[in-house]
Amino acid sequence: MTAATYDVLGIGNAIVxxxxxxxxxxxxEQGMAKGSMALIDxxxxxxIYQAMGPATEISGGSxxxxxxxxxxxxxxxxxxxxxxxxxxxxxxxxxxxxxxVTFETQVATSGPATACSYVLVSPDGERTMNTxxxxxxxxxxxxxxxxxxxxxxxxYLEGYLWDPKDAKDAFLKASIIAHENxxxxxxxxxxxxxxxRYRDEFLDLIRSKTVDIVFANEAELxxxxxxxxxxxxxxxxxxxASLAVVTRSEKGCVVASKDKVTAVPAFPIxxxxxxxxxxxxxAAGFLFxxxxxxxxxxxxxxxALAAAEVIxxxxxxxxxxxxxxxxxxxxxx
Amino acid sequence: MTAATYDVLGIGNAIVxxxxxxxxxxxxEQGMAKGSMALIDxxxxxxIYQAMGPATEISGGSxxxxxxxxxxxxxxxxxxxxxxxxxxxxxxxxxxxxxxVTFETQVATSGPATACSYVLVSPDGERTMNTxxxxxxxxxxxxxxxxxxxxxxxxYLEGYLWDPKDAKDAFLKASIIAHENxxxxxxxxxxxxxxxRYRDEFLDLIRSKTVDIVFANEAELxxxxxxxxxxxxxxxxxxxASLAVVTRSEKGCVVASKDKVTAVPAFPIxxxxxxxxxxxxxAAGFLFxxxxxxxxxxxxxxxALAAAEVIxxxxxxxxxxxxxxxxxxxxxx
Numbered sequence: 171m172t173a174a175t176y177d178v179l180g181i182g183n184a185i186v187x188x189x190x191x192x193x194x195x196x197x198x199e200q201g202m203a204k205g206s207m208a209l210i211d212x213x214x215x216x217x218i219y220q221a222m223g224p225a226t227e228i229s230g231g232s233x234x235x236x237x238x239x240x241x242x243x244x245x246x247x248x249x250x251x252x253x254x255x256x257x258x259x260x261x262x263x264x265x266x267x268x269x270x271v272t273f274e275t276q277v278a279t280s281g282p283a284t285a286c287s288y289v290l291v292s293p294d295g296e297r298t299m300n301t302x303x304x305x306x307x308x309x310x311x312x313x314x315x316x317x318x319x320x321x322x323x324x325x326y327l328e329g330y331l332w333d334p335k336d337a338k339d340a341f342l343k344a345s346i347i348a349h350e351n352x353x354x355x356x357x358x359x360x361x362x363x364x365x366x367r368y369r370d371e372f373l374d375l376i377r378s379k380t381v382d383i384v385f386a387n388e389a390e391l392x393x394x395x396x397x398x399x400x401x402x403x404x405x406x407x408x409x410x411a412s413l414a415v416v417t418r419s420e421k422g423c424v425v426a427s428k429d430k431v432t433a434v435p436a437f438p439i440x441x442x443x444x445x446x447x448x449x450x451x452x453a454a455g456f457l458f459x460x461x462x463x464x465x466x467x468x469x470x471x472x473x474a475l476a477a478a479e480v481i482x483x484x485x486x487x488x489x490x491x492x493x494x495x496x497x498x499x500x501x502x503x
Numbered sequence: 504m505t506a507a508t509y510d511v512l513g514i515g516n517a518i519v520x521x522x523x524x525x526x527x528x529x530x531x532e533q534g535m536a537k538g539s540m541a542l543i544d545x546x547x548x549x550x551i552y553q554a555m556g557p558a559t560e561i562s563g564g565s566x567x568x569x570x571x572x573x574x575x576x577x578x579x580x581x582x583x584x585x586x587x588x589x590x591x592x593x594x595x596x597x598x599x600x601x602x603x604v605t606f607e608t609q610v611a612t613s614g615p616a617t618a619c620s621y622v623l624v625s626p627d628g629e630r631t632m633n634t635x636x637x638x639x640x641x642x643x644x645x646x647x648x649x650x651x652x653x654x655x656x657x658x659y660l661e662g663y664l665w666d667p668k669d670a671k672d673a674f675l676k677a678s679i680i681a682h683e684n685x686x687x688x689x690x691x692x693x694x695x696x697x698x699x700r701y702r703d704e705f706l707d708l709i710r711s712k713t714v715d716i717v718f719a720n721e722a723e724l725x726x727x728x729x730x731x732x733x734x735x736x737x738x739x740x741x742x743x744a745s746l747a748v749v750t751r752s753e754k755g756c757v758v759a760s761k762d763k764v765t766a767v768p769a770f771p772i773x774x775x776x777x778x779x780x781x782x783x784x785x786a787a788g789f790l791f792x793x794x795x796x797x798x799x800x801x802x803x804x805x806x807a808l809a810a811a812e813v814i815x816x817x818x819x820x821x822x823x824x825x826x827x828x829x830x831x832x833x834x835x836x
Contacts, residue, residue, distance in 0.1 A: 188594075190601075198792040219597055220597075222604050223601045224562065224571070224597075224598040224599075225597070225598060225601075226560070226561050226818065227560035227561070228559050228560070229557065256589075256590055257589055257591050257616070258590050261560060264553075265555075265557040265558060268555065268556045268557045269556075269557050283589075349677070416808070448514075484817075487557060
């Protein structure tokens with residue numbers, strides 16, 4: 171195993187978030203499941219946009235947010251995802267590079283527009299996402315650069331990648347190359363509805379050791395094993411994955427390996443504004459801890475700190491230096 | 504004079520703001536005058552964008568912000584400005600309509616892209632703008648609908664309109680139609696550098712009574728009369744304009760008509776985040792007061808309240824209901 175060029179390389183849907191406040195009655199009228207991510211086509215995207223209020227555009231995408239967070243902590247980060255050569259594609263590319271992330275995926279010059287997600291933020295801070303995948307669905311195995319994957323300590327993949335057809339193959343190709351080069355592969359289950367769509371395939375990925383580290387929240391974990399019993403589901407995941415990291419919102423997180431289970435509390439916040447990116451930034455802090463060889467407890471605390479930063483403002487990317495915040499909190503960075 | 508369909512109709516540059524935090528050293532390195540608005544071409548836009556940090560896109564444009572604020576207070580509002588049929592043009596059109604504003608200007612289907620402004624927000628909340636006018640510069644007299652102008656109680660124009668060549672003629676056409684229909688015409692001087700570019704023309708507009716109400720901040724006022732003496736400049740403007748409204752940041756504002764001068768304090772804030780839109784939203788509150796037939800003192804207070812809302816968050820459009828805030832502050836709406 172040669173020295174790595176990147177600490178973490180993420181592969182995911184390259185998305186620009188279009189965020190607006192919305193009352194819960196709006197979600198009901200539009201038939202949206204609060205807190206979930208739904209895939210929408212162009213016609214539905216147009217209808218939602220017309221109905222929703224004034225918005226703010228901020229780069230998003232689950233794995234992209236995580237990787238921006240990893241770079242913000244000070245680690246070497248790269249991202250692979252597909253945008254179109256349009257204005258929102260330029261926005262996405264600018265923002266991820268300006269965050270210090272290497273982003274070299276070939277830009278699509280034809281086909282659908284850059285992906286966007288209409289994110290409705292409820293008064294209680296919960297977000298409900300409606301994603302038009304657009305150009306993101308054209309990510310394919312050809313976009314996976316074997317040398318870049320081989321040179322990355324950890325490959326991080328989002329479960330949402332199972333939605334675009336060819337991205338799944340890109341995902342598997344990256345995992346194979348990573349393991350051939352003795353690198354680790356992490357997966358986030360992304361969303362309980364996403365687990366509902368791909369349960370068997372996700373279980374296969376875990377059981378076949380295609381992925382080593384699994385990130386999930388409570389809803390995703392219990393959906394994966396189709397049980398209401400959190401402890402039972404966690405025991406099962408722990409027996410199947412090398413490392414299971416389960417977030418529990420204000421209850422903090424649980425890190426479970428073969429030999430131990432570590433519970434870590436949430437990081438205190440002043441005001442919950444927008445939960446968009448909470449799980450993504452948790453993963454950023456946790457992965458950064460792994461990169462630095464920290465304990466599971468410290469990894470969990472770094473994750474909690476990053477999640478706390480991102481839920482106190484609009485948008486799913488950090489607006490402060492996570493490195494500085496971690497130092498102030500007495501955490502090693 | 505027939506009953507008006509719109510209380511305020513604004514004509515201005517239709518712009519999407521691209522906001523990022525920047526240290527003052529960045530402004531110095533880039534040769535930017537802190538707090539000002541500079542016009543940039545495509546090459547300079549690309550260079551600034553590449554150098555600046557991760558950003559947030561939010562609809563902007565000076566008069567457009569004012570008109571969104573007027574609608575937010577509950578008045579009937581319309582906007583005239585030019586965008587291209589591209590993604591940022593869709594964003595602008597969506598946001599202003601979602602704010603409750605009538606926006607019917609023909610969209611450009613060829614030519615330059617929708618205008619954008621790279622807005623650098625300093626740690627002290629001051630903003631420095633770099634504007635690529637793009638499609639906005641193609642606003643022309645043909646875009647002025649005589650019937651719509653005739654049906655609007657107040658026409659509100661931004662000084663920045665003097666930058667795009669044909670917009671100036673659109674501006675003058677609107678003013679003539681407005682006065683033929685016994686409507687009022689208001690102008691904001693926009694920016695001290697803008698006053699520097701068009702001093703004589705702005706003075707002509709005031710002296711020829713092409714505009715009735717003039718909005719300015721201290722720097723714009725003293726630049727207009729090329730003096731450092733605020734009182735002297737105010738006396739001069741008061742003698743030339745029907746109504747002069749001068750904002751003085753944390754010192755509040757001064758409203759001067761032929762018969763009286765009214766000073767109004769600033770509205771208290773918790774934290775200054777981003778001054779983008781402060782003057783625009785002040786004008787929104789003031790114009791709303793005029794529409795409701797309120798006293799100069801109450802107009803000034805409504806302006807101060809709206810400015811206070813917008814400087815406490817990122818972006819130049821209100822994020823709360825100004826109507827509700829005004830009620831809570833005991834102001835008539």
